[in-house]
Amino acid sequence: MNKNNIYVTQPILPEREKLNSLIDSIYESKVLTNMGQIHCNLKEKLKKYLGINNLSLFSNGTIALMVGLKALDLPFGSEVITTPFTFAATAHAISWCGLKPVFCDINEQTMTIDPKSIISHINDNTVAILGVHVYGFPCDVDEIKVIADKYKLKVIYDAAHAFTTKLNNQSICNYGDITMLSFHATKLFNTIEGGALVFNSEDIARKATVLKNFGIINEDTVSHIGINGKMNELQAAFGILNLQNVEKEKNKRKQIAEIYTSQLQYVPGIKITFNEMASNCSRSYQYFPIRIDQQKYGISRDELYLVLRKESIFARKYFYPLCSQFTHYQDEPSSCESNLPVANMISDEILCLPFYGKLANQDIMRICKAIKLSQENKR
Ligand code: T4K
Secondary structure: OOOOOEEOOOOOOOOHHHHHHHHHHHHHHOOOOOOOHHHHHHHHHHHHHHOOOEEEEEOOHHHHHHHHHHHOOOOOOOEEEEOOOOOHHHHHHHHHOOOEEEEOOEOOOOOOEOHHHHHHOOOOOEEEEEEEOHHHOOOOHHHHHHHHHHHOOEEEEEOOOOOOOEEOOEEHHHOOOEEEEEOOOOOOOOOOOOEEEEEOOHHHHHHHHHHOEOOEEEOOEEOOOOOEOOOOHHHHHHHHHHHOOHHHHHHHHHHHHHHHHHHHOOOOOEEEHHHHOOOOEEOOOOOEEEEEOHHHHOOOHHHHHHHHHHOOEEOEOOOOOOHHHOOOOOOOHHHOHHHOHHHHHHHHHEEEEOOOOOOOHHHHHHHHHHHHHHHHOOO
């Protein structure tokens, strides 16, 4: 990586001395994985941090999501309604579990799954709804609950971007049957790779915890077709230490978000998506997505992306292409453009700007200047 390049994110890292001391304890115990002491400590700390009762740690968010779906015992081949405006992992986890993702459209303000569109895709094969709290915008959890109760559907949330999101002063993980968190290096809170499931039922929590350990109950009994989804001790050590720095990182990102907003909110054709967030939600500070209205801005999102790259600024088009445009899904009836007008529009307009605590003020100003100049040059 070139030192002068500005990437979309940069991970927080534990202090070396503190990490060394945890590594010493791993060397001493010789326990490297299989739910050791550091793993158990992290689990308890996360439960406290999130204010929840049932949580299981995983080696990454994708495996967590797959195990979550498996734990719900959904019939093979049945349909799960989801959003196409997400990372590949969401739709792929559904497919890997032998289920069928059915894409519905999203709400223009929150960019999350649209309840009206969910209803229009429900049929006799529908068994679950998988919503994504994209960029930390909460899905319409109340409306989704009403729909799920009415049609007897399970609800799973992908909260990969929503570790610190709160709705009505409660963690967003309190909604749905299961919520998945990602602790990948690119996330606000990271364990290098890693993830978790949060459950509203102890029974499902117990089952998912067995599933992530090959389905092993004890030395004599293997009760399920499980997989290896365990978080190891080194990942957990990163987690214990990074958790101490999450609030600090979040506050720095808050300041950066304020600078971006003040610099860019009056640039014609630039929409700061977070200006649309409802007042009962608190932000996750995971990404800083803007939308580019080509008519008003003068150039397209793709052109701005290239202008920034020339300046060594590596913004990212999360999420373009849509999952519905991937080779494997593109021929599904629910993938056609007319079914997903809002998702297609936003996927062509979205750009996630570099966003991390160590982003220097002069770099933020450089990014804002490049965005303003591209617009002015088109006048
Ligand atoms: N659901 C949703 C909605 C998700 O967004 C994701 C993951 C998942 C599920 C699955 O969770 P996990 O199984 O990953 O736990 C990245 C991440 O790999 C992925 O975790 C994330 N979403 C997705 C949105 O972004 P890439 O291919 O864009 O990452 P990459 O390697 O290009 O990294 C972006 C930039 O971050 C780099 O240009 C530099 C910086 N970086 C990255 C890494 C990995 C670092 O500075 N250090 C690093 O170690 O996918």
